[in-house]
Amino acid sequence: MNNPSRFDTLFGQIRENKWHLLFYWFCRLSLALGFIIAGMVKIMDERFASGLSEIHPMGSYLVALYHTGYYYTFIGVAQVLAATLLLINRTVLLGALLYFPIILNIWVLTLAVRFDGSYVSAAWMLLANSYLLAYHADRLQFLWAKQSDLPNLSISQAKPSSWKFPFRFALMSAGLMAIPILFYAKGYEVMPKNTLELCTAQFGESNTKAGQSFCSCVHEEGLPLDTCLEKYESQKP
Known part of the structure; x- marks a missing residue:
């Protein structure tokens, strides 16, 4: 029997920890809610952030996006689809993979136009989405593993049983969440x-x-x- 790698050991500890499971579900539900709301606005053919001035940098972009017709609706459908897939256990990884390029694009757009409305939230959503992908790393590693290694890939799928609080992970998460806040406050003159x-x-x-x-x-x-x-x-x- 092959000895488990350091990655296998760490991943197994995370998947067996109930605090990680609770945080995992929090990320799934909050991300799904965010995209359902934003997506339905587009599907119902309403301008997103309609209270924003049309000559504001973000406002002018959203007005132009709104006037793209079915492309605007397509983005809304993609957001709702990604959110729906996140809520289904069998398709959660597919939802996270679909969600990632959308939220990454929103995050970069927010930085480019320095938009108050999603300066912090977009960064947090990107981090939460990244966590979901990392939580399913056992399935994702097939994307980069060598063909010869595929039969040997196995990671513990034990059900969560430990209530030991992951202090190191919590501190690291708090630090990552603080970065966009600090950058928002001090990043631009x-x-x-x-x-x-x-x-x-x-x-x-x-x-x-x-x-x-x-x-x-x-x-x-x-x-x-x-x-x-x-x-x-x-x-x-």
Whole structure:
């Protein structure tokens, strides 16, 4: 009998721990809920985040996306399908695989336009989706294993039996969740924010002229974010 690898041992400990099982189900349900809500908005042909100004960087993108017709509906169907697959035990891994490129795209889009609405939540959803994929690593490893190794792959599928709290995992998860919050707070000097008032409020008493010019560029002139940022950099002291 082959000795279990370090990966096998760690994976077996995770799959036998009830706290991991509870967190696994929390990720499945919360991710499914998020995409069902977002997907149904698109399927019902309603503009997503309709309260956002149409000249806001994210608002202009969503308006353009809304006017793509059946492509907009297709995205909604894909989101609802991924969410539904997550809720079914037999298809949860397929759902996580479908979910991953969608949420990865949303996360990168959020960073690109610095959108307040999903700056933290998109990162958390991507991390949760990654956890679901890692939870099923025993099935995913067939994607990169050598053909000669396939008959020998075996990992414990024991039912959860331990209530030992995984403190190291909890601390690591909290640290990963804190990263997008810290980056949101400190990662950029300026943010377009969702309204003109919120945008100007971020500057306080400093760089007032340059800040007001930047916010006006975004929310009143409707120019691209990069153009407004260049304008801000040229005007600030």
